[in-house]
Amino acid sequence: MQSQEGGVLGWLKDLAGGFAGFAIKAIFGAISWGLSTIWGFVCAARQFIWTFDWNQSDEAMDKSLQASW
Numbered sequence: 179m180q181s182q183e184g185g186v187l188g189w190l191k192d193l194a195g196g197f198a199g200f201a202i203k204a205i206f207g208a209i210s211w212g213l214s215t216i217w218g219f220v221c222a223a224r225q226f227i228w229t230f231d232w233n234q235s236d237e238a239m240d241k242s243l244q245a246s247w
Contacts, residue, residue, distance in 0.1 A: 234242075
């Protein structure tokens with residue numbers, strides 16, 4: 179019966195355990211979000227470099243940049 183009630187110390191232990199679980203989930207969630215974001219940037223950069231027209235003139239590049247803005 180003592181283990182179920184626990185008093186103030188039991189309550190603090192449960193609170194600390196709950197917070198630790200929340201903190202661990204938040205940290206690992208942020209890490210996985212960060213890795214997937216970085217991977218997205220890597221894939222986008224690779225696609226941009228792969229499809230870039232390296233033979234276009236400076237004037238053509240300037241026109242395409244001004245058209246996009």
